[in-house]
Amino acid sequence: MRGFGETVFAEMTRLATDTGAINLGQGFPDTDGPTSLLEGAARRIRDGGDSVNQYPPGLGRPELRAAVAADRSRRYGLDYDPSDEVYVTVGATGGIAAAVLSTVEPGDEVVLFEPMYDSYPAVIAMAGGVRRPVTLRPTGPAGRFTFDPEELRAAVGPRTRMIIVNSPHNPTGTVLTREELAVIADLCHEHDLIALTDEVYEHLTFDGAEHVPLAALPGMRERTITVSSVGKTFSVTAWKTGWVTGPRELVRAVRTVNQFLTFSANGALQLAIADALSDVSGEMGWVGQLRAALAGKRDRLSVGLRAAGFDVTHTQGTYFVMADIGPLGGTDGIEFARAMPREAGVAMVPAQVLYDRPTEARHLVRFAFCKRDEVLDAAIARLGEWSRTGARPSRAAQG
Ligand SMILES: *Cc1c(COP(=O)(O)O)cnc(C)c1O
Numbered sequence: 001m002r003g004f005g006e007t008v009f010a011e012m013t014r015l016a017t018d019t020g021a022i023n024l025g026q027g028f029p030d031t032d033g034p035t036s037l038l039e040g041a042a043r044r045i046r047d048g049g050d051s052v053n054q055y056p057p058g059l060g061r062p063e064l065r066a067a068v069a070a071d072r073s074r075r076y077g078l079d080y081d082p083s084d085e086v087y088v089t090v091g092a093t094g095g096i097a098a099a100v101l102s103t104v105e106p107g108d109e110v111v112l113f114e115p116m117y118d119s120y121p122a123v124i125a126m127a128g129g130v131r132r133p134v135t136l137r138p139t140g141p142a143g144r145f146t147f148d149p150e151e152l153r154a155a156v157g158p159r160t161r162m163i164i165v166n167s168p169h170n171p172t173g174t175v176l177t178r179e180e181l182a183v184i185a186d187l188c189h190e191h192d193l194i195a196l197t198d199e200v201y202e203h204l205t206f207d208g209a210e211h212v213p214l215a216a217l218p219g220m221r222e223r224t225i226t227v228s229s230v231g232k233t234f235s236v237t238a239w240k241t242g243w244v245t246g247p248r249e250l251v252r253a254v255r256t257v258n259q260f261l262t263f264s265a266n267g268a269l270q271l272a273i274a275d276a277l278s279d280v281s282g283e284m285g286w287v288g289q290l291r292a293a294l295a296g297k298r299d300r301l302s303v304g305l306r307a308a309g310f311d312v313t314h315t316q317g318t319y320f321v322m323a324d325i326g327p328l329g330g331t332d333g334i335e336f337a338r339a340m341p342r343e344a345g346v347a348m349v350p351a352q353v354l355y356d357r358p359t360e361a362r363h364l365v366r367f368a369f370c371k372r373d374e375v376l377d378a379a380i381a382r383l384g385e386w387s388r389t390g391a392r393p394s395r396a397a398q399g
Contacts, residue, residue, distance in 0.1 A: 004122050008353045012337060021341035022379040024301075025349045027170070027319040027368040030375060033234040036281035040272035056267035058259055060088025060243070067274040068243045072226075076216050084248045087255055088270060090262045091240035092200045092229035097123045098258035099196050099225045099244065100162070104129040108161035113147060115171055115354035115361065117198065120164055132160065133356045136172055143313035145172035145322075149183045156187050162194045163187070165214055168201035171351060171366040172322055173298075173315025175209040178217070185217040194250065195224040200242075203233045203287050205317035206295040215245075222247050225254065230273050232319070233287055235370075241269050294319070294369070297376060301369040304380030308387045319370040322351060326363045328387060333365050344386035346379045 012025035032038060044052050059065060065082040072078045080086050089095035096119055104110055106128030112120055114133040124131050132155040136145040156163075165184060167176040176184075188195050195214050202211045215224040229242030242265075244254050276283035302312045302321055311324035330336040333350030341347045351364035369376060 001122070001125065004125065007118055008349055009118070012341075012347045012349055015338065015341045016347035019341040019345070019347075021345045021347045022375060022382065023347045024367045024369070024371065024376075024379055025337075025347040027370060028237045029235040029319075029370045030372055031235060033236040034276065034281070034283045034286040037234055037236065037272055037276045037283060040275050040281075041269050044268040044271050052268050052271065054267070056088075056264050056270060058255065058264055059084070060086070060265065061267055061270040061274065063274040064088055064241075064243070064270040064277075067277040068245065071277045072213075072245060076213050078213060078215055078221060078245070080245045081248070085245060085251050087244040087251050087258075088265050089227075089242045089244055089254075089258060090265045091231065092198060092227045092242040093119050094240070094258065094262055094265070095227040095229070095242045095244040095254070096120070096196065096198060097126070098254045098261055099227065099250075100124060100129070100164075101127050101261075102253040102257040103127075103194055103196075103225075103250075104161055107159065109157060109159045110162045110164060111152070111155045111160055111193075112164040113166070113169070114356055115351055116164075117166055117170055118354065121356075129161070130159070131356065132156075135355070135357060135360050136169070136174065137360070138313050143311075144316070145169070145174045145313065146176075146180060152183065153187065156191050156193070160191055160193060162196055164196045164198065166198040167214075168199075168205055168209075168211060168317030170201065170318050171320040171349075171354065172313070173318050173320055175205050175211060175316040178212050181212055181214050181217055184214060185220050188223055189219060193223070195220065197224060197226045199226060199228045200232045201318045202228055204291055204294055204319070206291070206298060207316065209316040211317070223250075225250050230269075230276075234273075234276060234283070235290065239266070239269050239273075241265050241273055297369040297371070297373065300373065301367060301376050301380065304376065305367065305383065308380065308383040310383075319368050320366050321369060322364050322366055323348075324363050325365055330363065332362055337365055340386075345382045346386075 009026045016023035065086040069082040100123040104127040111132045215221045225246040231237040309328045337350040349366045351361040352358035
């Protein structure tokens, strides 16, 4: 694991703390999830009973497995047996790790899209796998990121075992269309691949962009391990509760590995999440409001960044926008992101660290917009002042 040192997210968060900068680097909300969800967990822990404060069953609490199965059936028409096709993990991160470790043997190749979420290359390395990245590039007037089907085809070979698909995609904000997913599905059939999908932003899509699970495409349910979690949907990223759905043989393999990684996840939280997914107290309406608010925040930050001189690409979902530092004279995102907390009072993440081919994205940085409007406005004001004067606004002006 040499080469997997401190993550850039941790470095940028530390820089933000050290300099008092506004942190638009790491993607976590600065407001809480629905009160009923928080209260539901607190009440369960306090009341105890039903062994809620003891090890839950290895598969996860039956209430949450049933709620996940019902949710995926209702929204996507995908039916999973809660008794052995739904499995609760410590966050999506735990599910992704167990899925890769249970499927990828040393020397197996894994196709994935770059920019890539930082846990994918790390767990592929732990499994002894070899990653085959396919670059997402901005296309069209809005600069929506997508892949070239020919490049994807060329990345798949005789040793390819798995393809990892994250949609809605962090950090480009792309929501893959049914047509794009069909290209991936065809390759999976042709080469007998297992697909691992990361759908943690499944609810956070904007402007009517529709999230389509890869498992919903013809023949894909039987070869897809789907991972999602509570953190992004309900703004509780600390809760680290996720779920894996898939055909029982694949879920059994994931479970075999995970019983020796974390064994089980927090039981009281699982009960509260089960209620929220079942919309017991209107939590799904809360999610609808979050989605609308995030779309507004995306616009707010994009307008502000453009006014400060960045080029900003169009985001269809998630917490993030990608911005080009070229118009501001920036040539290296790492240098830029390391300097900006001190110079402008705003922290961001350089995109190139999420690529195997960093030259594809030296000019790009990622901003998170999942913050209160006043925080976004303050960051925009600081960036505007910096780009006008080349200097960080004075303490007094920062308010
Ligand atoms: C936040 C995030 C995760 C992690 O989810 P947890 O449930 O907190 O482990 C996984 N994948 C992507 C793309 C993310 O942005």
